[in-house]
Amino acid sequence: MLFTGAYDRAWVPQKPSPPLPTFLARLFYQMWATAGQYTDPGMDYYEQKYQEMILKNLRNKAHAQGLEIVPISPEQQNTLSSPTLDT
Incomplete structure (x- = not known):
């Protein structure tokens, strides 16, 4: 065999x-x-494919529930924080 x-x-x-x-x-x-x-495509290639697969599955799950995935720009990502009571 x-x-x-x-x-x-x-x-x-x-x-x-x-x-x-x-x-x-x-x-x-x-x-x-x-x-x-x-020619080995390298670890970055496989990591990128894995990330694309995860994102695709997440989009499909969100779509099944009637939701939409919206990307966050790097500028917005730095300003996001949990809500606090400081005013």
Whole structure:
């Protein structure tokens, strides 16, 4: 049996993985087309994708409840504070 590692573990909960011959064919073609060169996109790429996924899920949840997500500008973010009784 061929061990495909994290490929199978990462995708099993979300969707069924393609059959092993399809997976191997795609892997072979990718290696053949790029002459075996692999470029790691880096941690920043994966962090950005994760943040986009979190924001997308938050927007979907807000939309389901009839709400809208509004971004806060950096200037407003610095002036926001919890309400106090100082007047």
